[in-house]
Amino acid sequence: MIAIPLNVRAGLVSLLILATLLIAWHIAVSGSGPTAKVDPEYAKLMGATATQGKSAMPGPIEVGEKLWGLVSDPFYDRGTNDKGIGIQLGYSIGRVLLGFMLAAMVAIPLGFIVGMSPLMSAALNPFIQILKPISPLAWMPLALYTIKDSSISAIFVIFICSLWPMLINTAFGVASVRKDWVNVAKTLEMSPGRTAWRVILPAAAPTILTGMRISIGIAWLVIVAAEMLVGGTGIGYFVWNEWNNLSITNVINSILLIGVVGMILDQMLARLQSAVAYAD
Amino acid sequence: MTSNHISVQGLSRRFPDPTGKGETVVFDNVWFDVAEGEFFCVIGHSGCGKSTILNILAGLDRPSGGTIVAGGVHVDGPSLDRAVIFQGHALMPWLTALQNVELAVTSRNPDWSRAQAREHAMKFLGLVHLDHAAHKKPSQLSGGMKQRVGIARALSLEPKILLMDEPFSALDALTRGSLQDEVLEMRARTQQTTFMITHDVDEAMLLADKILLMTNGPNARVAEIVENTLPKSRSRTDLHKHPNYYPLRNHLIDFLVTRSAVMAKGDSGDFDPKNPPLIRPTHAVSAVGPPQLLSSAPATDQAPVTSAA
Numbered sequence: 001m002i003a004i005p006l007n008v009r010a011g012l013v014s015l016l017i018l019a020t021l022l023i024a025w026h027i028a029v030s031g032s033g034p035t036a037k038v039d040p041e042y043a044k045l046m047g048a049t050a051t052q053g054k055s056a057m058p059g060p061i062e063v064g065e066k067l068w069g070l071v072s073d074p075f076y077d078r079g080t081n082d083k084g085i086g087i088q089l090g091y092s093i094g095r096v097l098l099g100f101m102l103a104a105m106v107a108i109p110l111g112f113i114v115g116m117s118p119l120m121s122a123a124l125n126p127f128i129q130i131l132k133p134i135s136p137l138a139w140m141p142l143a144l145y146t147i148k149d150s151s152i153s154a155i156f157v158i159f160i161c162s163l164w165p166m167l168i169n170t171a172f173g174v175a176s177v178r179k180d181w182v183n184v185a186k187t188l189e190m191s192p193g194r195t196a197w198r199v200i201l202p203a204a205a206p207t208i209l210t211g212m213r214i215s216i217g218i219a220w221l222v223i224v225a226a227e228m229l230v231g232g233t234g235i236g237y238f239v240w241n242e243w244n245n246l247s248i249t250n251v252i253n254s255i256l257l258i259g260v261v262g263m264i265l266d267q268m269l270a271r272l273q274s275a276v277a278y279a280d
Numbered sequence: 281m282t283s284n285h286i287s288v289q290g291l292s293r294r295f296p297d298p299t300g301k302g303e304t305v306v307f308d309n310v311w312f313d314v315a316e317g318e319f320f321c322v323i324g325h326s327g328c329g330k331s332t333i334l335n336i337l338a339g340l341d342r343p344s345g346g347t348i349v350a351g352g353v354h355v356d357g358p359s360l361d362r363a364v365i366f367q368g369h370a371l372m373p374w375l376t377a378l379q380n381v382e383l384a385v386t387s388r389n390p391d392w393s394r395a396q397a398r399e400h401a402m403k404f405l406g407l408v409h410l411d412h413a414a415h416k417k418p419s420q421l422s423g424g425m426k427q428r429v430g431i432a433r434a435l436s437l438e439p440k441i442l443l444m445d446e447p448f449s450a451l452d453a454l455t456r457g458s459l460q461d462e463v464l465e466m467r468a469r470t471q472q473t474t475f476m477i478t479h480d481v482d483e484a485m486l487l488a489d490k491i492l493l494m495t496n497g498p499n500a501r502v503a504e505i506v507e508n509t510l511p512k513s514r515s516r517t518d519l520h521k522h523p524n525y526y527p528l529r530n531h532l533i534d535f536l537v538t539r540s541a542v543m544a545k546g547d548s549g550d551f552d553p554k555n556p557p558l559i560r561p562t563h564a565v566s567a568v569g570p571p572q573l574l575s576s577a578p579a580t581d582q583a584p585v586t587s588a589a
Contacts, residue, residue, distance in 0.1 A: 180370035183340050186358040188387035188437075198383065202374045278374040279419035 022060045029055040058249040066249045067256070081241060083233070085254075089261055091233040095151070095226075096219045096265070099158025103215065107163050108208065111170025112196065115204070121171065128167065136161035136222050140229055150230035157226045162215040169211025173204030205276035213269040220262045235261075283352035284440045284473045286314040286337070290346035290553075293332050306332055307500040309553040310346070312492055317471045321484040323532065324494030325540060330477045334445050337475060338364045351440040360388050363439035365447045369426040371418040377429045378414040381405055384433045404436040405429070408462060424455035428462070435466070444476040448483065457516060460486055464515075481532045485525075486516060492556075493535050496544040502556040503543050506531065509562045523563035531561040 058066075074086025114121045136157045143153035177200050185195040227236025235258060242250035291310040294303040306329035314320040322330045335341035337348060339358035348355040350362060371380045381401035386392065392400070405414050408428040418426050427447060434442060448456040460483060467474065467487075478484050484491045491506040509524040519525060 178370075180366055180368060181372060183338075183364070183366070184370050184372075186340060187338055187360075187362070187364045188384055189358060189360050190387055194387075199372065202372070205374075276374075279417070280373045 025060050029057045029059045056248070058252065063249050063252050067253045070250070070253055070257075080232070083238075085235075085238070085257060088233060088235045088238040089257060092223050092227060092235040093261065093265075095155050095234065096158055096216070096223050099155040100162045100212075100216055100219050102155070103159045103162035104166055104212065106159075107166035107211075107215075108170050111167045111208070111211075112174050112200070114167070114171035115174025116200075121175070128164070132164045132168070137225055137229065140226065144230075150232060154223065154226045154230050154234070158219045158223060161222045162219045165214040165218065166208070166211040169214070170204065170208045173207025173211075174200055176207075177203040202276070202278075206273065206278070209269065209273040209276055213266060213273060216265050216269055217262070220258075220265055224258060284316040286320075286348065286350045286441065286473065286475060288312050288333070288337075288346070288348050291333065291336065291343050291348065292345040293329060293336070293341070294344040305499050306497055307494070308345075310502055311554045312502060312505065312556065314473060314475060314490075316473055319467060319474045319476070319487055319489045320492065321476050321478055321488035321490070322492045322494065323478060323481065323484055323536065324500065325479070325496050325536070327497040328494040328500040328540075329497055330494060331445055334364075334443055334475065334477050337441075338362055338443050340364075360437055361440040363434035363437045363442055365427075365430050365434045365442065365444045367445045367447065367449060369418070369423075369430040371426055371429055371433075373418050376415050376417055377410060377421065377425075377432075378402065378405060380418070380429055381433045381436050385436050388437050401432075401436055404432040407435065407466065408432045422455070423451050424459055427451065427459060431459075431463070431466075435470070440473065442472045442474045444474065446477050446479065449479070456483070461516060463487060481529060481536070484532070485510065485528060486514065486519060491532065493532070493540070496540050500544070501551075501553060503535065503540065504557045504559050507558060507560045509560050524561065527561040527563055531559065 070085040074084040074089075076082075076084040077087060110124075114124055139157055139160050140153060143156045144150065147153050147156060181199050181203055182195070185199045190198065223234065224236035224239065227234035228240045231237050231240075235254060239251055239254045239258075242254065289311055292308040293306045295306065296303055306327075310333065312320075322333065324330045332341060336343050337350060337355065339355055339362065342356075351359070353359070353361075355362075371377075372383065375383065378398070378401055381404055382397050385397045385401045389397065389400075402411065402414065405411055408431055410425060410428055410432065413421060413425060418429070421429065427450075430447070448459055451459065464487060476484075476487065485508065488508055491508065493503045493506060494500050495503050506528070509528055510519065510522050514522075
């Protein structure tokens with residue numbers, strides 16, 4: 001008998017689970033419930049749900065058809081409330097990347113200072129401990145009041161939620177660089193700048209990247225909520241708008257696409273992480 | 281006095297007690313000299329502060345008292361003139377063997393071109409027979425190969441003084457033997473002043489010109505300096521056939537097994553820390569007898585009294 005590789009077998013099981021879930025979903029929503037005699041006006045309002053006992057929840061086929069519609073024309077723009085899914089996702093990704101990169105520009109140098117100086121570490125610790133557990137959305141009113149721009153406020157919220165994991169991981173990675181390597185740098189009379197660039201940064205890079213990966217994950221979680229609050233554009237706004245339109249199909253599709261984009265962002269950083277990893 | 285000579289003068293190192301009251305004296309009032317081109321070894325039990333002495337010599341630690349003059353300068357920090365071969369190779373695991381050596385070469389010669397630095401690094405990798413592994417990461421190398429990259433890195437600096445901190449203690453006996461041979465061969469060529477820490481008596485006898493013995497810590501001090509009475513051109517294969525082999529070896533083992541502890545407890549009496557006794561164990565005295573003294577100073581049966589010139 002030919003041995004089937006593990007990943008092929010795992011893939012087959014995954015497909016089986018997917019098929020089971022889709023069939024279960026299909027059966028769960030297609031059942032024809034009791035058709036009550038209703039007022040014709042009410043029946044007109046409620047459509048097939050009330051008159052034919054159809055479930056209000058869309059089935060997988062319906063969702064799939066709509067999904068195809070969304071992704072086959074992702075970049076149309078017909079005004080504020082009618083933009084392609086690609087445009088909405090693009091707004092969200094742009095905000096996440098901008099806030100995330102600003103956070104990295106602050107968190108990584110600051111993390112170096114905290115990690116290298118026991119004094120700064122002890123001095124900044126209370127601030128980090130208090131600021132870290134604050135829900136990033138709690139900053140939103142303050143951001144809106146001071147910045148007076150909803151889009152920039154959303155970027156600020158991403159900035160503030162991406163900051164802490166990167167800062168804490170950078171500081172930890174820098175502080176736990178092997179003493180031996182620092183001693184080598186010392187005996188080679190390397191300048192502080194050269195030591196930071198040639199020894200400490202590569203030594204701490206895997207830990208820093210772990211922090212960045214956590215940050216981008218949190219940022220993608222937060223952007224949906226932030227855009228629901230600020231409105232206008234973005235996938236978070238799109239979800240809420242579709243809920244207001246009572247389009248459960250599009251809500252489900254958005255959920256699916258949020259997951260896919262989140263996975264892509266995470267995988268991009270995972271690639272980067274394995275590029276800087278080293279075996280000791 | 282030549283510029284590549286090491287002079288340790290009244291060195292002491294104390295650490296604050298964990299309780300916060302008082303201090304632990306690791307070693308106190310240590311004096312010794314290493315001549316230019318000499319291979320100088322320190323033997324002592326763990327805790328006698330031998331690694332601390334090396335760290336102070338390297339400039340990585342600071343003494344609580346006393347000074348060191350090495351390579352013509354007062355030691356008060358690390359220097360490229362004093363290269364260190366670390367106990368645990370201390371290679372950067374994200375760099376290849378060649379890049380690890382290049383890091384040292386470009387630190388030494390910041391104005392060199394990339395090609396020039398690479399060529400210099402390759403030359404020293406070749407010296408330790410690792411040309412074929414130049415582009416491998418440390419994780420792909422065996423323990424002995426890693427330590428050889430460490431040696432190449434230190435030698436590529438062309439330092440005035442080489443400091444070795446138990447460089448072969450983490451290796452298996454076979455690898456250790458072949459690396460000791462390489463060091464011997466390299467030393468014959470470069471004649472660098474070398475200071476090495478070890479707890480391996482055979483290693484010291486093979487490599488060292490002089491062996492410094494330290495009493496047990498805390499409060500360790502120099503007990504005596506033993507001159508290697510084996511011929512300069514020695515090899516691992518015929519070392520044990522020399523008539524001085526057993527007198528020397530017995531003297532060192534005796535010290536480590538009993539005298540290092542007895543001397544640590546005992547009061548040092550008329551011991552002059554500035555001039556620790558210099559001993560030359562040879563076959564002229566029976567192998568189990570007391571060590572022969574260097575000069576014709578009034579010799580008693582037991583205590584060596586002659587001091588280093």
